[in-house]
Amino acid sequence: MSETPTTVVWFRDDLRISDNPALHEAVLRGDPIVCLYVLDDESPGIRPIGGASRWWLHHSLESLAESLKAVGLTLTLRRGPAREVVTALVGDVGATRVLWNRRYGEVERGIDGDLKSSLREAGVEADSFQGSLLAEPWTVLTGQGGWYKVFSPFYRAVMARQTPRHPLPAPTVGDGLHHRTVATDALADWHLLPTSPTPDWAGGLRERWRPGETGAAERLDTFLTERVSHYVAEHDLPAEEGTSMLSPHLRWGEMSPFQFWHALDGHRARASADAEGAAAVLRQLIWREFSYHLLYHLPSITTQNMREEFDRFPWVDPSPAELERWQQGDTGIPLVDAGMRELWQTGIMHNRVRMVVASFLVKNLRVDWRVGEAWFWDTLVDADPAANALNWQWVAGSGPDAAPYFRVFNPELQASKFDKHGSYVNRYVPEAGTPAYPEPMVDLKESRRAALDAYASIRG
Numbered sequence: 001m002s003e004t005p006t007t008v009v010w011f012r013d014d015l016r017i018s019d020n021p022a023l024h025e026a027v028l029r030g031d032p033i034v035c036l037y038v039l040d041d042e043s044p045g046i047r048p049i050g051g052a053s054r055w056w057l058h059h060s061l062e063s064l065a066e067s068l069k070a071v072g073l074t075l076t077l078r079r080g081p082a083r084e085v086v087t088a089l090v091g092d093v094g095a096t097r098v099l100w101n102r103r104y105g106e107v108e109r110g111i112d113g114d115l116k117s118s119l120r121e122a123g124v125e126a127d128s129f130q131g132s133l134l135a136e137p138w139t140v141l142t143g144q145g146g147w148y149k150v151f152s153p154f155y156r157a158v159m160a161r162q163t164p165r166h167p168l169p170a171p172t173v174g175d176g177l178h179h180r181t182v183a184t185d186a187l188a189d190w191h192l193l194p195t196s197p198t199p200d201w202a203g204g205l206r207e208r209w210r211p212g213e214t215g216a217a218e219r220l221d222t223f224l225t226e227r228v229s230h231y232v233a234e235h236d237l238p239a240e241e242g243t244s245m246l247s248p249h250l251r252w253g254e255m256s257p258f259q260f261w262h263a264l265d266g267h268r269a270r271a272s273a274d275a276e277g278a279a280a281v282l283r284q285l286i287w288r289e290f291s292y293h294l295l296y297h298l299p300s301i302t303t304q305n306m307r308e309e310f311d312r313f314p315w316v317d318p319s320p321a322e323l324e325r326w327q328q329g330d331t332g333i334p335l336v337d338a339g340m341r342e343l344w345q346t347g348i349m350h351n352r353v354r355m356v357v358a359s360f361l362v363k364n365l366r367v368d369w370r371v372g373e374a375w376f377w378d379t380l381v382d383a384d385p386a387a388n389a390l391n392w393q394w395v396a397g398s399g400p401d402a403a404p405y406f407r408v409f410n411p412e413l414q415a416s417k418f419d420k421h422g423s424y425v426n427r428y429v430p431e432a433g434t435p436a437y438p439e440p441m442v443d444l445k446e447s448r449r450a451a452l453d454a455y456a457s458i459r460g
């Protein structure tokens, strides 16, 4: 054991130094600090992150390392099953304390819980903090003590609580921090970036995004100064940058929901469109909380239909070529293709269009929602285990409080309402309407009818 008391701060979905309760606590104690990130794609049950997420993570870790360096700390990288890796590092440096911010997935909680017990048994202090959710799932319960299965009452319950705590400051050079130097992996050796230069699918990602805490703060600033007042009018228009675009930053914890909440709350107090916009975004932020609430109370949401009757649904197994047409944006339905190409090129897709492409897959093509969820998992930079599953189940009709199955989005109608001038479709599918563009892969009316017949067969 080392003579020097040492704190390990284990970073996970909280790649930031401001409003980071675990780091804040370590700074208060004043012992030397080891900042650790573990790439864990080996623990049993852990779902490896997808390609776009790997790209994001690489850059986010670079950014975190820079922020830490600026205040006198270094980032240590290790790879392997998290429990074993953290235990070994604690032994190597003779750490006396390990701190982290909580996560809410079942497998992750299992790892963290086991680790906490074994560290404490070994005489090492181990503590966890609330950093990634405003309302931890076990603290929001119905009058009967159960958990919420429907969004609106959950939203009301969260809003009726005390104002969330104010964000914590980032450490500064003045805190006189010192770090312990520990052997670290080289980030490049993790090969998180695409290895083959062609096709360079990350080009669009580089253009669109700046992963990391500074990029997140800039986006929040732009949103609040330029866009929040248009949010109510424009959030449903995919051609506009009408929403915050903060989802990947929230997913990776480069900005905490507490920071977002308080930034919005300041605007809620104002008159007019700013206040309306801020209140509407805040409601969306509570959807994020709701998805984690469900993930915690019903972990099977990521893989199982919440409504059991959907276990009998006659899904169609698509051929690889058919599936590829949807994935690559070659269905012959312009709005669907625009969305799928936006996703492939930029790692993101507008929420309205996500609903349309998902509905097209699970209803017009009658493909199991899990197939679509997996594609989104691989290609979205905001791929999030809770929000992705909840939203896919919502569109499929198999989730709680979901859009009823018989609500089949009509992509043509959606385009005429939300992309009136065709600017969004034109941006991604310029050949739509020309002979170069394929015929629709299914007839929208017929496939809708077939979907409703299939649904009728599982009811009752």
Ligand code: FAD
Binding pocket: 235, 243, 244, 245, 246, 247, 248, 250, 251, 281, 284, 285, 286, 287, 288, 289, 291, 349, 350, 351, 352, 354, 355, 358, 376, 380, 382, 383, 384, 385, 387, 388, 389, 391, 392, 395
């Ligand atoms: P804003 O409108 O600015 O909203 C602010 C924040 O609220 C978002 O950053 C996000 O954190 C949260 N939020 C907004 N809408 C939702 C929602 N419906 N559910 C949960 N949280 C929400 N969102 C993800 O973060 N990760 C996913 O993997 C994901 N998969 C989806 C899959 C499908 C099929 C659908 C229909 C939606 C999915 N969403 C997912 C929700 C939503 O599309 C994105 O959160 C939103 O488009 C992000 O853009 P924004 O940050 O500009 O949102």
